[in-house]
Amino acid sequence: MLDKFNRKINYLRISVTDRCNFRCVYCMPAEGVKLMKHSEILTFDEIVETARIGVSKGIDKIRLTGGEPLVRKDIIDLVKMIAKIDGLKDFGMTTNGVYLTKYAQKLADAGLHRVNISLDTINPEKFREITRVGNLQDVLDGIEAAKKAKLFPIKINCVIQKTEFEPDAVEVAKFCEQNDLQIRYIREMDLEKGQFWQVKGGEGGACKTCNRLRLTSDGKIKPCLFSDLEYDIKEQGINEAYDDAIENKPERGTINKINKFNNIGG
Ligand code: SAM
Ligand code: SF4
Numbered sequence: 001m002l003d004k005f006n007r008k009i010n011y012l013r014i015s016v017t018d019r020c021n022f023r024c025v026y027c028m029p030a031e032g033v034k035l036m037k038h039s040e041i042l043t044f045d046e047i048v049e050t051a052r053i054g055v056s057k058g059i060d061k062i063r064l065t066g067g068e069p070l071v072r073k074d075i076i077d078l079v080k081m082i083a084k085i086d087g088l089k090d091f092g093m094t095t096n097g098v099y100l101t102k103y104a105q106k107l108a109d110a111g112l113h114r115v116n117i118s119l120d121t122i123n124p125e126k127f128r129e130i131t132r133v134g135n136l137q138d139v140l141d142g143i144e145a146a147k148k149a150k151l152f153p154i155k156i157n158c159v160i161q162k163t164e165f166e167p168d169a170v171e172v173a174k175f176c177e178q179n180d181l182q183i184r185y186i187r188e189m190d191l192e193k194g195q196f197w198q199v200k201g202g203e204g205g206a207c208k209t210c211n212r213l214r215l216t217s218d219g220k221i222k223p224c225l226f227s228d229l230e231y232d233i234k235e236q237g238i239n240e241a242y243d244d245a246i247e248n249k250p251e252r253g254t255i256n257k258i259n260k261f262n263n264i265g266g
Helices: 044-056 075-083 100-110 124-131 136-148 167-178 238-247
Strands: 011-015 061-065 090-095 114-118 155-160 182-187 212-215 220-222
Touching: 011 044, 044 061, 044 075, 044 212, 044 238, 061 075, 075 090, 075 100, 100 114, 100 136, 114 136, 124 136, 155 167, 167 182, 212 238, 220 238
Parallel strands: 011 061, 011 212, 061 090, 090 114, 114 155, 155 182
Antiparallel strands: 212 220
């Protein structure tokens, strides 16, 4: 799929749930999180059909995200279903890593190629502060499990305030070097204020070369993270929603007042 600005769109990020076992300060409020009704959340069949039609239109890279994708019930079954789609070249997941001790091998067996794991600090107290509820060791164990399951290359998403030279980021970088992990620095963004930056070590945030579409867990195809535009696969049909998303993909991001990171998946 080529959009109006001649960008080749081949990457679909699928948010499989807006729920999460963490409450990261930059992503979700501590309490009173507005969650989607279960009845609004796409079924596996709806997700797979959307992925399949996307692949038939030129998508060859899919990433599952959330919320936390590993809290979605029977996630391994969904991974198996998507992995079977012919033409998919790159199939990854972004996770906070906690449930990888339980699921890494099952994910690999189901056909997932690789994982990105979020880790902003290797200081246990700071980790608890950032995630509000998380236990650092769970994530470190999760990373080990991902290595054992060979979900390579394993990339670490490290949220920074301004630069990669902040002490926590420097420590995470050292940890990555010692453990054969690739680090990507994501400067903290604000959807509502329209503050976004290019991901260092990754491809996100670069409007000129943006190759992405997003599918929210309630079935909206979004052509841009930093825009309110969305096309409902249930109301319009999947094909139409894709066509509209491609046709209207903005040249560059502005602001997004209707989504939060946990329901659009970053
Ligand atoms: N729960 C999974 C995780 O944390 O990896 C997947 C979903 S999370 C929304 C996806 C990515 O978005 C994570 O790497 C997270 O650090 C990042 N993220 C969340 N809120 C952000 C914000 N305000 N600015 C920049 N990145 C953010
Ligand atoms: Fe959950 Fe990921 Fe958001 Fe943290 S960044 S609250 S782990 S969805």
